[in-house]
Amino acid sequence: MMFKKWLSILFTCLVFVSSARAQLVIEITSGADQLLPIAVVPFGYAGMDALPEDVAQIVEDDLARSGLFQPVPRANMLSMPTREADVFYRDWRLLKSDYVVIGTVQKLPNNQYRVGFELLNVLSQKPVERHNSIDVSARNLRDAAHYISDKVYELLTGSKGAFSTRILYVTAEGDRKSPLFKLQVADADGHRPQVIVESKEPILSPSWSMDGRNIAYVMFRNRRPNIFTQELATGRRQQIAQFRGLNGAPSWSPDGKKLALVLSKDENPEIYTLDIATQKLERMTNHYAIDTEPSWEPDGKGIIFTSDRGGNPQIYRLDVNSKRVERVTFEGELNTRARMTPDGRYLVTVQKNDGNYHIALQDMKTGRVQTLTETYLDESPSIAPNGSMVMYATTYQGKGILAVVSVDGLVKYRIPSAEGDVREPSWSPYFK
Amino acid sequence: MSVNKLGKFAVIGLSAAWIAGCSTTATDTDSSTVAEDANSAANTDSAYGAGQDNATTSVIVEDKDTGMDSLAGVETVFYFDFDKSIVRPESREALAKHAAYLVSNPDARVVLEGHADERGTREYNMALGERRAKAISRYLTIQGVAASQIETVSFGEEVPVAFGHDSNAWQLNRRVEVRYE
Numbered sequence: 001m002m003f004k005k006w007l008s009i010l011f012t013c014l015v016f017v018s019s020a021r022a023q024l025v026i027e028i029t030s031g032a033d034q035l036l037p038i039a040v041v042p043f044g045y046a047g048m049d050a051l052p053e054d055v056a057q058i059v060e061d062d063l064a065r066s067g068l069f070q071p072v073p074r075a076n077m078l079s080m081p082t083r084e085a086d087v088f089y090r091d092w093r094l095l096k097s098d099y100v101v102i103g104t105v106q107k108l109p110n111n112q113y114r115v116g117f118e119l120l121n122v123l124s125q126k127p128v129e130r131h132n133s134i135d136v137s138a139r140n141l142r143d144a145a146h147y148i149s150d151k152v153y154e155l156l157t158g159s160k161g162a163f164s165t166r167i168l169y170v171t172a173e174g175d176r177k178s179p180l181f182k183l184q185v186a187d188a189d190g191h192r193p194q195v196i197v198e199s200k201e202p203i204l205s206p207s208w209s210m211d212g213r214n215i216a217y218v219m220f221r222n223r224r225p226n227i228f229t230q231e232l233a234t235g236r237r238q239q240i241a242q243f244r245g246l247n248g249a250p251s252w253s254p255d256g257k258k259l260a261l262v263l264s265k266d267e268n269p270e271i272y273t274l275d276i277a278t279q280k281l282e283r284m285t286n287h288y289a290i291d292t293e294p295s296w297e298p299d300g301k302g303i304i305f306t307s308d309r310g311g312n313p314q315i316y317r318l319d320v321n322s323k324r325v326e327r328v329t330f331e332g333e334l335n336t337r338a339r340m341t342p343d344g345r346y347l348v349t350v351q352k353n354d355g356n357y358h359i360a361l362q363d364m365k366t367g368r369v370q371t372l373t374e375t376y377l378d379e380s381p382s383i384a385p386n387g388s389m390v391m392y393a394t395t396y397q398g399k400g401i402l403a404v405v406s407v408d409g410l411v412k413y414r415i416p417s418a419e420g421d422v423r424e425p426s427w428s429p430y431f432k
Numbered sequence: 433m434s435v436n437k438l439g440k441f442a443v444i445g446l447s448a449a450w451i452a453g454c455s456t457t458a459t460d461t462d463s464s465t466v467a468e469d470a471n472s473a474a475n476t477d478s479a480y481g482a483g484q485d486n487a488t489t490s491v492i493v494e495d496k497d498t499g500m501d502s503l504a505g506v507e508t509v510f511y512f513d514f515d516k517s518i519v520r521p522e523s524r525e526a527l528a529k530h531a532a533y534l535v536s537n538p539d540a541r542v543v544l545e546g547h548a549d550e551r552g553t554r555e556y557n558m559a560l561g562e563r564r565a566k567a568i569s570r571y572l573t574i575q576g577v578a579a580s581q582i583e584t585v586s587f588g589e590e591v592p593v594a595f596g597h598d599s600n601a602w603q604l605n606r607r608v609e610v611r612y613e
Contacts, residue, residue: 176592176595177593202587202588202590202591204554204555204558204588204590205554205555220587220590223543223545223585223587224585225558225585225586244583245562245584245585245586246558246559246562246586248555248558248559249555249558262555262558262559264559264562268563269559269562290556290559290560290563292555292556292558292559293553293555293556306553306555306556313552313556334552336552336553336556337553337555337556350552350553352552357551357552376597377550377551377597379552379553379554380553380554395597398597423554424554
């Protein structure tokens with residue numbers, strides 16, 4: 001496919017110019033010609049009442065945010081067809097749009113909607129994806145839009161889209177001396193936020209179970225940290241650790257059976273695993289240094305974690321069976337809070353260099369390290385389930401905000417915050 | 433608020449709201465078993481069980497109101513260098529007074545609350561705050577305070593007292609607060 005070829009050319013270029021990072025950034029800000037042009041035509045709707053969501057606009061925004069597409073502005077469109085029979089491919093060739101997404105929204109009984117769509121190839125003048133439809137309730141029209149974005153992304157890039165995923169994050173609102181902490185869940189684009197729990201005491205380290213149904217987080221109670229798990233659909237919550245000292249950094253194993261966590265009940269911070277069914281606690285590290293921020297490797301065989309056993313904090317790997325520990329990061333003054341991409345290829349860390357904290361990417365095959373961000377006080381990286389993007393927390397104009405950078409470092413965007421400081425993003429897995 | 437002024441206060445946590453709201457778990461001391469949080473499960477009216485937590489509020493009270501006369505005016509906040517957990521020489525005099533009070537009042541209990549500045553990752557800062565609290569704890573036990581009188585807790589970077597993004601704010605936030613329970 002044309003686009004795949006284009007992608008491979010782009011990525012080949014990236015490998016060769018990786019040392020000249022400043023140039024790459026300039027290239028992306030002016031490099032719109034490298035993006036795949038696509039037109040998402042406003043969807044047809046015959047209903048009398050206004051639709052609660054502009055589905056085509058959501059699809060367009062999703063595709064633009066991925067950094068791989070250049071949507072054709074609506075104002076430039078010469079026609080707005082809603083069926084393939086009405087499409088004049090010539091119109092879209094004139095606009096240099098390689099692909100066109102068209103669709104309709106149809107009202108069904110019981111406040112349901114049927115959203116139909118087609119993806120058309122302008123050059124071959126044929127559908128890439130024949131008419132396809134999804135039925136949703138009025139308040140789930142955004143889900144239909146993200147579903148379409150995922151379909152388009154997968155058909156044109158060959159990799160799975162992550163538009164239907166969600167994010168967890170923590171906000172601190174109100175008076176800074178006595179803020180209200182809220183753990184929230186929202187769509188990956190920041191829309192439809194819902195408060196999961198709120199407290200006058202700090203909340204941190206939210207993480208998802210691999211099926212996306214449960215979460216774990218740290219919340220202070222009576223001025224002490226506790227670890228909770230919570231089922232999202234029911235709000236049912238369990239307090240799973242309230243030992244003396246630290247109770248922190250819960251991380252779900254890929255098989256969903258265990259949580260890795262940090263306890264200091266035996267003097268200093270150590271990594272433990274907790275078997276959720278049996279409640280059996282197993283100590284995994286044994287060192288007088290700080291061992292913290294555990295995160296499972298995608299295959300569940302190893303846990304990566306932060307330790308300052310070598311003097312400065314760096315990332316280490318713990319073999320779950322043998323409990324053998326080996327150091328993983330060597331570049332940078334320090335590396336903390338590592339996360340691994342789902343394919344196991346890259347390690348994302350918070351790296352300190354010259355007093356600045358940035359998100360860095362280490363290639364686990366070649367060992368090559370690349371700094372992905374140049375914002376201020378970057379932390380809490382969390383990787384999209386398709387491995388394409390890293391969401392992280394940073395400081396912008398004195399406020400904590402969330403930002404996203406693509407794993408290749410080219411695409412960057414901020415998620416605007418409604419109120420207060422936003423922090424601790426955690427990107428969901430795919431929902432099954 | 434200046435450093436000196438901070439030192440004249442003790443921070444008292446009013447946790448009555450918590451205990452009243454969440455008696456099931458707040459009084460549960462067997463931490464190795466699963467404590468079902470009946471409160472949130474029973475009262476959920478939103479999809480995610482939001483808003484069930486009546487949380488604690490921190491109130492600053494002057495020392496004289498707490499009835500510990502021998503500690504009146506003694507500093508309760510101790511500061512640390514960046515990425516360090518070494519008790520500074522200027523902290524020793526005040527810490528010696530706390531130690532003397534605890535030794536002569538064996539029933540007194542103290543919580544050492546460690547804090548970090550905003551730089552670095554949150555869970556690592558939790559560990560760093562604990563390390564600082566433990567440094568103060570060791571200083572007190574060396575002076576004869578029983579370990580059973582001391583509890584160390586870390587808030588990491590979650591509860592700053594200064595909100596700038598500069599070295600002054602960071603210095604004020606790298607601290608251990610001494611709180612009597």
